[in-house]
């Protein structure tokens with residue numbers, strides 16, 4: 001079985017401004033680019049040879065993957081992109097300041113959406129200009145798969161589905177795989193891989209720009225996992 005390296009994109013311009021981002025295609029902040037460079041240096045100094053890379057469709061994850069591969073001198077590595085690795089769709093909260101939303105909706109609802117498992121944020125209406133249907137990046141997809149707001153459970157379905165569809169078969173070939181994705185899409189994958197309960201996943205936070213290595217036995221049970229240093 002191969003190895004998996006999970007990395008959350010470096011800080012984005014909206015992470016810095018404390019704004020809900022979700023599927024909004026916001027780029028890395030300068031400090032996020034620096035975090036990605038450091039992640040690439042760690043891959044290089046740990047003598048890791050990446051065979052295959054995956055990223056979401058969002059530029060903060062894509063740029064993180066590119067900077068890592070460039071810094072690690074592995075720009076030739078085949079990189080595959082999927083919307084199924086995108087951040088959780090944050091519905092009508094996208095573009096809103098997190099502290100202001102907290103004040104508006106109260107702590108209980110805020111936390112049940114933000115770190116709970118099956119509570120979605122308020123949905124976008126079909127006609128909202130933030131509906132991914134109006135984003136040409138998703139024009140090849142059937143509109144019925146495009147979310148207007150997701151719970152972590154919804155995100156988990158598409159992320160785990162993609163893991164088995166595209167990533168696990170490559171791990172089975174013994175490849176070392178880098179996945180550059182997002183706080184919540186990675187929490188969904190980590191919940192599945194580490195068998196974390198839907199209650200416990202509320203406490204899991206994924207740091208920006210820290211590559212986390214996973215090794216497996218031949219049944220895809222984790223044998224070790226640790227952040228690269």
Ligand SMILES: O=C(O)[C@@H](CO)OP(=O)(O)O
Pocket residue numbers: 015019020021022023087088090114183184
């Ligand atoms: O805004 C978002 O899309 C996510 C990740 O930055 O936010 P949170 O960590 O609050 O789920």
